[in-house]
Each structure stands twice: as structure tokens, then as C-alpha cells.
Amino acid sequence: MLKKFMVFFAGMVLLFPTFAVFALNNQRAQLPFRSEISVLSPTVSPETVELGTLRPGEEARGVFLTKKTEAVNPEWFVEAPEGWQTVEEHNLPGLVGEAPASLSVSLRYQKVVTREDKKYASLLLRLETGGRAAAFSREAPLGGLHETLQFNYVGGSQQVFFTAQLTELSPNPVLALDAERIDFGKIKAGETVSQRVHLTNKGKRQLQWKVRVAGASDEPLTARYVSFRRILAEAPTVLSGIPQDGLELSGNWEKEGGYPAGQGEQSFLKYQFTGTGISLFFRASPEGGPLGASLDGQFVNVLDGYAAERERVEIRLAENLPDGPHVLTIAGGAGKVTFEGAGVIGSRIGKGPRGWVSVFPDSGMTTRETDYINISVNTRGLLPGIYGDRLLFSSNGGDADLQFFLEVATDRPARLLEVHRYSAGADSLLTSTPQAETARIQARGYRYVGPAFRLFAPGTPGTTDFYRWFNPATGDHYYSYTPNGGKPLPGYIFEGSIGSIGTSKLTGARELYRWFNRKTKHHFYTTDQSGEGMAKKGFQFDGIAGFVK
Numbered sequence: 001m002l003k004k005f006m007v008f009f010a011g012m013v014l015l016f017p018t019f020a021v022f023a024l025n026n027q028r029a030q031l032p033f034r035s036e037i038s039v040l041s042p043t044v045s046p047e048t049v050e051l052g053t054l055r056p057g058e059e060a061r062g063v064f065l066t067k068k069t070e071a072v073n074p075e076w077f078v079e080a081p082e083g084w085q086t087v088e089e090h091n092l093p094g095l096v097g098e099a100p101a102s103l104s105v106s107l108r109y110q111k112v113v114t115r116e117d118k119k120y121a122s123l124l125l126r127l128e129t130g131g132r133a134a135a136f137s138r139e140a141p142l143g144g145l146h147e148t149l150q151f152n153y154v155g156g157s158q159q160v161f162f163t164a165q166l167t168e169l170s171p172n173p174v175l176a177l178d179a180e181r182i183d184f185g186k187i188k189a190g191e192t193v194s195q196r197v198h199l200t201n202k203g204k205r206q207l208q209w210k211v212r213v214a215g216a217s218d219e220p221l222t223a224r225y226v227s228f229r230r231i232l233a234e235a236p237t238v239l240s241g242i243p244q245d246g247l248e249l250s251g252n253w254e255k256e257g258g259y260p261a262g263q264g265e266q267s268f269l270k271y272q273f274t275g276t277g278i279s280l281f282f283r284a285s286p287e288g289g290p291l292g293a294s295l296d297g298q299f300v301n302v303l304d305g306y307a308a309e310r311e312r313v314e315i316r317l318a319e320n321l322p323d324g325p326h327v328l329t330i331a332g333g334a335g336k337v338t339f340e341g342a343g344v345i346g347s348r349i350g351k352g353p354r355g356w357v358s359v360f361p362d363s364g365m366t367t368r369e370t371d372y373i374n375i376s377v378n379t380r381g382l383l384p385g386i387y388g389d390r391l392l393f394s395s396n397g398g399d400a401d402l403q404f405f406l407e408v409a410t411d412r413p414a415r416l417l418e419v420h421r422y423s424a425g426a427d428s429l430l431t432s433t434p435q436a437e438t439a440r441i442q443a444r445g446y447r448y449v450g451p452a453f454r455l456f457a458p459g460t461p462g463t464t465d466f467y468r469w470f471n472p473a474t475g476d477h478y479y480s481y482t483p484n485g486g487k488p489l490p491g492y493i494f495e496g497s498i499g500s501i502g503t504s505k506l507t508g509a510r511e512l513y514r515w516f517n518r519k520t521k522h523h524f525y526t527t528d529q530s531g532e533g534m535a536k537k538g539f540q541f542d543g544i545a546g547f548v549k
Contacts, residue, residue: 044151044160050286051107051164052309055202056121057368059108060310061256062287063336064149064160065263066103078103081147084125084136102254104128105149105162112168113139121145121166142166173397174202175209180312181281183227183341184377184406185234186507192378193406199364199371201397209395210363211373221388223279223343224405226271229258246272246505256338259283267332269339272511272544274504276346277319278328282339285310289335293317296326296543303330305337312340319345322486324503325511325544347504349388349405353381357389377406384410384461409507415457416549417499422446426522426537427475430468432499453512453527454549455499463500466546470495476522479514481546502547509547516542 049062106126113120120139125147127134145164150157178198187193201207228247232255235244239253239260251267253260262269271278280293280303288305295318303315317328323346330339358376375391388405417432424446431437432455434448456463469478469485469492480486481501502509515524515531517539524539526532527548531539 044158046287047160048286049105049160049162050308051105051162052286053165053167054107054109054121055167055169056109056111057200057202059106060164061107062105062162062285063263064103064105066151078127078149078151080127080134080136081125081149084138087124087135087137107162107164109164109166112142115139119168123166140166142168170203171205172203173205173207173395175207175393175395175397175400176200176202177393177400177402180400180402181225181227181341182375182402182404183225183230184404185230186407186409187379189382189384189408189410190380192376192380194374194376195404197373197375197402199366199373199393201366201368203397204367206365206367207395207397208365209371209393209397211359211391211393212362213357213359214390214392218390218392221349221390221403221405223277223345224347224349224386224388225281225341225343225403226273226405227341228260228339229341232258232260243270248272251332259338259340261336261338262330262332263336264332265334269330269332271328271342272325272505273328273342273344274323274325274347275344276321276323277316278326278345279314279316279343280328280330280339281312281314281341281343282337283310284313284337287336289333289337291333291337292331294329294331295321297329297541305333305335314343316343321346322482324480324482324486325546327544347386350382350385351389352377352379352387356382357391359391375404377404379406379408382408384408410461415460416454417457419452419455419499419548421449421452423449425475426517426520427477428522428524429477430479430498430525452525453510455501456506456549458497458500460500462504462506463502465497466499466501468495468498469493471521474521476520478523479525479545501545505547509549512545512548514542514545515539 044064044066049064051060051062054060104127106128108124110122110124113122119142121142122139123137125136143166145166147162148159149162150159176199182195184193184195199209231245231247232238235242238244238247238249239255241248241250248270249260249268252263253267255261260269282305284305284307286306286308288307291303291305293300293303300317328342356378360374361371364371386405386407388403391402391404393400393402419430419432420434422429422431422441424444429441429446430452434441455466458465464481466479466481467483469489471478471492473491478485478489478492481503485492501512510527513526513529513531515526515534517537519538524531524534525545531541
């Protein structure tokens with residue numbers, strides 16, 4: 001018997017329309033009120049969500065998006081597939097604004113059952129929107145699954161589909177971990193951090209496994225993994241466009257398994273990092289589409305977020321960059337793509353002393369159950385910096401490599417240097433020692449503007465010298481923490497260091513943005529993202545010079 005989910009739109013629809021989905025049994029639910037205001041009718045995309053190949057114990061998720069088109073009566077509802085039994089049902093309220101609303105489809109393959117010598121997959125289907133859900137179950141023959149969801153509204157309807165390939169377990173044992181990399185984030189020296197990893201057997205025969213910490217003869221780590229899931233967990237406001245730990249999202253974003261998932265051409269991901277290269281980790285799927293990648297404002301590559309079946313993708317986007325701060329920008333396409341994190345190349349990755357990592361249990365046997373592996377890292381005695389290591393799993397069902405990373409933060413407050421800004425025409429002189437530069441300031445007719453930002457004292461962990469150059473011909477000052485300036489500087493005279501600047505985002509630090517006027521050949525430095533209005537004077541954003549207080 002068909003179960004229906006009523007979705008109705010009411011209120012000030014042209015501004016903030018809302019919808020709620022109601023479970024119905026043989027008849028429509030009585031709406032608490034109706035609106036006489038006409039609204040835009042829904043269309044649903046994509047037409048088909050392909051959930052890929054599923055084995056017992058696995059789960060796949062997909063999303064349908066509702067969009068508004070022509071004006072019709074405000075009600076619509078969804079019919080669940082035929083042949084499914086109700087397990088759980090609730091009202092499903094949600095919100096529809098200018099961005100598409102989503103109906104999430106989750107299919108879990110629970111186990112294989114045998115009926116009259118035929119094998120079937122025991123399935124659990126869950127439809128969810130607005131944080132509430134309805135669930136259904138059925139037993140389906142192994143092989144291809146093709147199910148229909150029908151969206152009905154007054155004046156029309158639309159059918160959409162979800163598919164999956166249902167298979168049995170491999171006859172041989174297969175080792176599977178639920179994580180390939182762990183990012184513990186930033187912690188204080190002396191603290192112990194822990195995380196649990198799930199180990200399962202994707203085959204029928206018993207799996208025998210063991211794990212050890214990588215030794216000196218094993219391949220060293222060359223890139224630090226930064227988890228976007230960890231950043232979202234620590235700062236959920238990132239989804240609202242507020243940057244955190246270098247990650248900034250804009251457009252239509254939601255959480256998918258804890259990771260940021262972008263939908264549509266107006267979805268942008270920016271990640272600020274310090275290093276010599278970067279890799280990107282994302283999940284390709286049948287819902288995915290093309291992505292545009294740029295680095296420091298320059299186009300790099302087109303990435304393919306589509307795959308016939310769901311798969312994790314790692315792609316190296318850049319290497320051999322000048323060692324310093326950079327900005328990676330990913331522009332979304334027509335599909336939906338989930339981003340797991342980034343691998344930053346060029347960071348010095350330290351390794352703790354013997355015994356700093358403990359793993360329990362470090363061996364075992366499993367057939368159908370899940371083994372929980374507890375990983376603990378003790379940072380006692382570690383100096384501030386980036387650390388990482390590898391755990392090597394071996395078994396009669398294959399091997400696996402799990403990497404983990406953390407940053408030990410300093411607990412001592414950094415000594416800071418006030419940087420003052422002086423100007424003469426379009427030139428901007430920055431100095432932390434104005435008294436010592438009185439003669440220079442007076443000779444060139446500089447006017448005092450005020451304090452600009454604060455640099456770190458020399459020797460502060462995570463910082464390096466911030467150098468200054470001057471071009472007498474153009475009357476321009478240029479600043480960089482790269483000793484050679486990071487680019488050719490014809491006509492510029494080296495004037496020395498004005499303090500120390502962060503090469504990564506230290507606690508409480510902020511970005512120092514560089515702007516450049518191609519016509520006058522002048523540079524301008526500010527902590528204001530909008531450039532203090534310099535765009536109106538012909539200046540363009542030219543990158544991040546470092547991190548300051």
C-alpha cells in the first residue's frame with residue numbers, strides 16, 4: 001500500500017516559503033491551513049540517483065533536490081515505492097528558500113536472507129528532510145534494484161528513481177577500515193588524544209589481522225592531511241560562510257556524513273594553506289559533476305566529480321610552489337560533490353619518540369562483527385609543530401595504511417610587535433621601529449596613518465622574518481617572508497626585516513592580504529578582506545602575505 005508524504009507550501013512564499021512532509025495512510029492528511037497565494041511548482045532533480053554496488057552491512061546515500069518553476073497550487077507530496085513496509089514515519093518539516101530543498105534517500109543493505117532456496121537482500125530505506133525521517137523495509141532479489149519515487153502536486157506529477165546493485169560478500173576475507181587518514185587537529189603539549197577506527201571483514205571467511213606503527217625503514221610522510229570534517233565539527237558556522245582554519249564555504253552547502261557537500265554552480269570552497277603543494281580529497285558519485293580548480297587566482301584544472309559508483313578520489317593539484325601561503329578555490333558545477341579534506345605538501349612533519357602511539361587491540365580475528373581499534377597519541381615532551389605517523393595493517397584479506405596527523409600548539413603567549421603605517425602618495429611604508437627610521441620617514445615625506453597590525457617577535461614558533469624592499473623609481477614598498485621576495489624584483493632595494501610573520505594560521509592570527517595596482521606598480525597590505533576600498537583605486541587582490549595579529 002502506498003505511503004504518501006504531504007509537502008505543503010504556505011505563508012509569504014515569495015520571500016521565505018516553507019514546506020512540511022506528512023505521512024499519509026490511504027488518504028491525505030488535513031492541512032492545518034491553506035494559502036491562497038500561488039507559489040512556484042516543484043521540479044525534482046536528478047531524475048535518477050545511482051547508489052552503486054552494495055554488499056551486506058553497507059549503506060549508500062543520495063539526495064533529490066526540489067526547485068520552483070511555474071505558479072500553481074501550493075501542495076505537493078511524495079509517494080514511497082511500492083512493496084515497502086513502514087518501519088517508522090513522522091511529519092517531515094523543512095524549509096524552501098531560493099536555494100533548492102533536499103530529500104535525502106538512504107539505503108542500507110542489512111543482510112542476505114534465504115527464502116525457498118532463493119537469496120534476497122534485506123533492505124532498510126530512509127527518507128529524510130528537515131532533520132526528520134520516515135523508514136521502510138523490504139526484501140529484494142540480489143542483482144539490480146530499480147525503485148520509483150513519485151512527486152505529486154496539484155496539476156501534475158514527476159517520477160524519479162533510485163538504483164543499486166545488490167551483491168553477496170566475497171568468498172575470501174577482505175580487510176576494510178572506515179578511515180584512511182586521521183586529523184587530530186591542534187592540541188596542547190602534554191595532552192593525549194584518542195580516536196576509534198572501525199575494522200570490518202567484507203568477505204565470508206574469517207579475517208586475521210594485525211597492526212604496527214611504521215618504522216624508520218618505512219616510507220615517510222610527505223603531506224599533512226587536513227580534515228574538513230574535523231573543521232566542521234569544531235566550527236559548524238563554516239557552513240554559514242564564516243571561515244575557520246583556512247576553510248571558507250559560500251553558496252549551497254550541507255553536511256554529508258559530517259563533510260561539506262556542495263551543490264550547484266554558485267558553490268565555492270576556498271582553502272588557505274602554507275606549503276609547496278596541495279592535494280584534494282573528495283567523493284565522486286553518480287550525483288557529481290565537473291569542478292573548476294584554481295590556485296592563487298590562476299586556473300589549474302577541471303576535476304571530474306562524477307563516477308558510475310561512489311568512490312574516494314585523491315588528486316594532486318599543485319607541487320613545487322614557492323614555499324608560502326596560497327589559496328585553493330574549487331568552483332562547483334551542476335552536480336553534488338562531497339569534500340573530505342586536503343593534503344598540504346611542504347610542511348615539516350615530525351615523528352614522536354618511541355612509544356608515543358599506542359594501539360589496542362593490535363591484532364584480532366573477525367568474521368561478521370566489527371572490531372574497534374583505539375588509537376592514542378601522547379604528546380608529552382613534544383615541541384610545538386606538526387607531527388604525524390603511519391599505522392600499517394596486514395591480514396589474510398589484504399593490507400591497509402592509516403595515516404594520522406596533529407599539531408602541537410605552544411602554550412606561551414607570543415611577544416608581539418606593533419607595526420605602524422606611513423604613506424607618501426600610493427606608497428605604504430610599514431615599520432615596527434618608527435623611531436629608528438625617523439630620518440627615512442622625514443626625507444621621503446611620509447605621513448603617519450596609524451597602527452596597521454602586529455607582527456611576532458623573532459624566534460616565535462611558526463614564524464619567519466618578514467622582509468621589506470623599496471623601489472626608488474616607482475616609489476613602492478614590497479614585503480615578503482621569502483628571502484628573495486618570491487619573484488623577480490628588478491629595481492628594488494632590500495631594506496631588511498621588520499619583524500616575524502606567521503607562515504601558517506597560528507592561534508588568534510589573521511590573514512595579511514596583498515593588493516597590487518598593475519598600472520602604478522604599487523603594493524598595499526591590509527588585514528581587511530575588502531582591501532580597505534583600494535579596489536576603487538585600481539588595486540586587485542594579489543594573495544596572502546602571511547599571518548599576523
